[in-house]
Amino acid sequence: MHLSKKERKRTKSTLDAEPDRISWLPGHVTDQIMSYLPIRDAVRTSVLSRNWRKKWYTLPNLVLDRQCVSAEASQDPLVIEPKFSKMVDHVLLLHSGPINMFKFCNYDLPGEGSLVSDVDRWILYLIGRSIKELVLEVWIEEEYYQIPWCLFSCQSLHNLKLRWCWLKPPMVFESFRNLKSLDLNLVTVDQDAFENMISKCPLLEKMKLTEVDGLTQINIHAPNLKFFEIEGLFEGITFDNTFQLATIVIDSWFDLTSESNPSRSPGCSSNLLKFFDHRPHIQSLEIGSYFLKYLAAGVLPVKLPTPCIDLSFLSLSVNFDNMAEILTALCLLRS
Incomplete structure (x- = not known):
């Protein structure tokens, strides 16, 4: 069947006028979709359309773990650590909304280098963004990651989960006045420091201690x-x-x-x-x-x-x- 020039023009106009359903999904629907995606896939949605280009910038929950790295890169110890650190830096640099939850886990990723300075820098940045939930599982060969003192000044924290960390609160530690949940797994902490910290969490409702050394x-x-x-x-x-x-x-x-x-x-x-x-x-x-x-x-x-x-x-x-x-x-x- 052959269409006239006028009919072809009318058909093209009709196609152009059809709504882009992906671009115009309701906000709560796109938010729900994004919440189920690993950050690596969430970033990839920026190519879907103009309306999706910056959707991931406002993700409230950031999970940075093995799923963020390609299978090829995760097999090379010389590549994975700098690539992983740069990826976290990139996500935090472009993020523009509130960050409610931040999880960092490098346990099942190869590499023997130290991420200490990077993690310290990320924590300081998150404190400035009034982070509410922080999950740190920092694997460093033959040592525990020492939590920086700046974290103990974070009054926005509601939930704190630490693994393979060393807790050493400063002498002037005042309180975690909004902390409601504390989960310590394979953490080292001094007896007196632990008791002092717990006594200064007036809203604490949930506590989980697993193989805590020093108590x-x-x-x-x-x-x-x-x-x-x-x-x-x-x-x-x-x-x-x-x-x-x-x-x-x-x-x-x-x-x-x-x-x-x-x-x-x-x-x-x-x-x-x-x-x-x-x-x-x-x-x-x-x-x-x-x-x-x-x-x-x-x-x-x-x-x-x-x-x-x-x-x-x-x-x-x-x-x-x-x-x-x-x-x-x-x-x-x-x-």
Whole structure:
């Protein structure tokens, strides 16, 4: 079929007038699409159309990890580290909106060079952008990354997750006044510095400690704490002013032979009683066999003086070759 010149012109005008559906998607739809894309793919959407060219500039959540690097580059240790650092610099330089969450992880990327100065610089930049959630998993060969002091002045932080880091707050550390969640995994921190830091997080609601080095006796002072999870080797644990604590998960090894452990004294009060003292709102409790052995130390009651009326979930790992653990479990069940 042959079209006349007039018909061809009319057809072309009709095609030109059809809406570009990708360009004119509603803002909340494009935001949703972008939120599911790795940053590397989000940047690639800039070629879709003029309206998409700068969409990724305002991504509120930035995740910088292996997915940001091409498969070819990630196999070359001489290429990956400078390429990765430049890519992070490029993203932060062009970003124009608020940054709510920033995650950096270089664990599964080859390379032996040091990223310390780069990460320090990024943290300082993010503080200026009022970052709310910071996740750092910085793998440096044979050492931990030391968190710079500038981070301890960041009052906008709501969530902080660190892995393979060394925490050393400055002597003049005042507080993380807005921090609600703290997750430390394979982190080194001094006992006194940790306790001082926790006591200066008035809004802290959730805490997770995994293999934290430098802590022996865990002393928690957090009036708004609602969730607490711990895993590692310690001598004991106490809670002070944690009346809101509702969920406790403990899968730890406790050194009952330590000279500093008060439960070694004959006739001393049970660790079980001390643990449940002032825990009126506990709703969920999950403890491993090693911690049950810790709770069994001392003089065990038949049941707790104050029943756990809100406890709706209880998970116990019991060594049935250990009578003390059995009696401790029975005491809990009666309560």
